[in-house]
Amino acid sequence: NVRGNFYEVFESTLRKYKDTLLGSEELQEYFDPESGEHIIDTDPQIFYTILHFYQTRGHLYCPPCITEERFLEEIKFFRLTKYFLKLNDTPEEIANDAEARPKQVNMVWTFLEKSNSSVGARIWSYCSIICILMAVTIFMVETLPDIETQVKNESTLLYFVFFCIETTCIAFFTLEFILRAFSCPQFMLFVRNVLNWVDFVSILPYYIGLIFPGGIAHIFVVLRVLRVVRVLRLARHSDGIKIIFLALSTSVSELFFLIFFWSIAIIFFGSLIHYAEGKKNKDFDSIPRSAWWVVVTMSSVGYGDCYPETTLGKLIGSLCIMSCMLVLALPMTVIISKVTRTYHAYIQRENRIELRRQITDSKKAEASELNSSTAV
Numbered sequence: 001n002v003r004g005n006f007y008e009v010f011e012s013t014l015r016k017y018k019d020t021l022l023g024s025e026e027l028q029e030y031f032d033p034e035s036g037e038h039i040i041d042t043d044p045q046i047f048y049t050i051l052h053f054y055q056t057r058g059h060l061y062c063p064p065c066i067t068e069e070r071f072l073e074e075i076k077f078f079r080l081t082k083y084f085l086k087l088n089d090t091p092e093e094i095a096n097d098a099e100a101r102p103k104q105v106n107m108v109w110t111f112l113e114k115s116n117s118s119v120g121a122r123i124w125s126y127c128s129i130i131c132i133l134m135a136v137t138i139f140m141v142e143t144l145p146d147i148e149t150q151v152k153n154e155s156t157l158l159y160f161v162f163f164c165i166e167t168t169c170i171a172f173f174t175l176e177f178i179l180r181a182f183s184c185p186q187f188m189l190f191v192r193n194v195l196n197w198v199d200f201v202s203i204l205p206y207y208i209g210l211i212f213p214g215g216i217a218h219i220f221v222v223l224r225v226l227r228v229v230r231v232l233r234l235a236r237h238s239d240g241i242k243i244i245f246l247a248l249s250t251s252v253s254e255l256f257f258l259i260f261f262w263s264i265a266i267i268f269f270g271s272l273i274h275y276a277e278g279k280k281n282k283d284f285d286s287i288p289r290s291a292w293w294v295v296v297t298m299s300s301v302g303y304g305d306c307y308p309e310t311t312l313g314k315l316i317g318s319l320c321i322m323s324c325m326l327v328l329a330l331p332m333t334v335i336i337s338k339v340t341r342t343y344h345a346y347i348q349r350e351n352r353i354e355l356r357r358q359i360t361d362s363k364k365a366e367a368s369e370l371n372s373s374t375a376v
Helices: 025-030 044-055 068-077 081-088 091-095 103-113 119-141 145-152 157-183 187-192 194-211 217-237 239-249 252-277 287-298 311-375
Strands: none
Touching: 044 068, 068 081, 103 119, 103 157, 119 157, 145 157, 157 187, 157 194, 194 217, 194 239, 239 252, 239 311, 252 287, 252 311, 287 311
8 A cells, every 4th residue: 555556566576685675574563464465655656666666677777757866865764775776777887887997997987977976076176177277277377478488498497497397297197097098997998088089189299399399380289279279177176067068968960960051051141141142342252251251140249340341241241140040050059968967967977976875885784784693
């Protein structure tokens, strides 16, 4: 009897999972002798899925009308949490299972990946952020005209100071990258992670510069530009940026749709404005130059470096402005909804990982208590 809803099931069906509430002897605590029923106060919709789990031998799902947080609380009461986690784990969550890895490796990975796991991990995270800010600040400051000449001269004190700071930051980044690579649960997941490639590209220019001091001119320029990638390392310390990366990775088709229609609009309105203004306005003497005006207009920037002067050109410009609302609005609504779904999925994934950690810790505590009692 679940809040007035009656369910009948064979006892043998429940006994298949003796480590759960309904399959254990504890179920008798909810037996009412007067009515001859087991009375359980829980949500009938959730209990239906729980009963479905026993009848289908392991198929447990969260009803669409119930939030996952509430569902996890209910199945925790029925001791079904581990079965739900096994069915819904992503490869990343399975890889984070502490039971499948050595304790030392798991400690290193947790230390680097979870800044709130300990005081030391939080300090390490703060040091990482400071190194990133210092490296990016040096990258920007050394482009100032007065400082750039001194930095290029290896005999100056400023060059030595900048070199020491950058070397310290790179040493920290390299150590963190190596520790992550060796302590990761699955190396292929580590390779497929975009943030790990950001880490690799951010430290690569420094070592290439050491191997080829001075270097070839164009290669040296490319390496200097790659140093700006270090600012993307801040994404590792921000859940919001991680969610944006995940949402963009799942919105490739929508982004392609946006670029496709944007390209059509650029070619279409660029051609129209060229033939409408080309003979009277030198700013539109070619379709590529006209396409630049379309890009500036559709992005609502409006530099004012070129603009139509004829009545027909202004009419085309008005149509271009109005069309950009549709070209941008339609795909953006889909992308925004993807960001929202990605955010909820990310939060649910983090909750499941935390729940797995709690289950693992409780198992270890029970095992240690059992060993201590056995020893006594």
